[in-house]
Amino acid sequence: MNKQSEHFLFGDETPIEDLGGGLKRQMLGFNHELMAVKIWFDKGIEAYTHQHRHSQVTYVVEGEFHFNVGGVVKVLKAGDSCLIPPHTEHGAISPTGGILIDTFSPAREDFVEDK
Template sequence: MVLLNPIVPTDPGVTRQVLADHPNLMMVSFRFDEGAEGLLHQHPHVQATFVKSGRFEFTVGDVKEVLGPGDSIIIPSNQKHGCICQEEGELIDCFTPRRDDFV
């Protein structure tokens, strides 16, 4: 059975919806308005991000890269990272272990 979790605002122009979660893994949709930012941060979770739509400039450590639909990236544990949305879109993020702060 799939239960849809609420869509919640995070940063200005960004919303988050938990799509699935288990103590070992979590999948989350983030929707961004053009110009919105995922502020630089870090966490102990390994993160895999898939660009479902839009264009995003990602910063991971000292590296910047623009990703578009179909692109993906792995962000290691405790690596400082963030993104700027260049074209309205959606990211699908997976975290291991689960981000307990999102539930």
């Protein structure tokens, strides 16, 4: 990936992508080594169980999330975070709705393709 974001991104100017199914995503900054993304979950939405080659740290901004990381489920609330190692199955359900900040290393190329 040879793209990178601008050095400064402003929340009220950066597009929010509707992913469908009660999920929205906003890029917070990226280059080939690192990416940060803001994700909105509507109430009751489940992010499907998946895995990828990237290391991921997720921070809960608001709401409650039931995270499954490698078969272990924990309830995370605002201020909590989790580390998801590469190639580890993970997913989340948000019974309340909420907001996450996801960081990835290296960056998720699939999030910026054709943009």
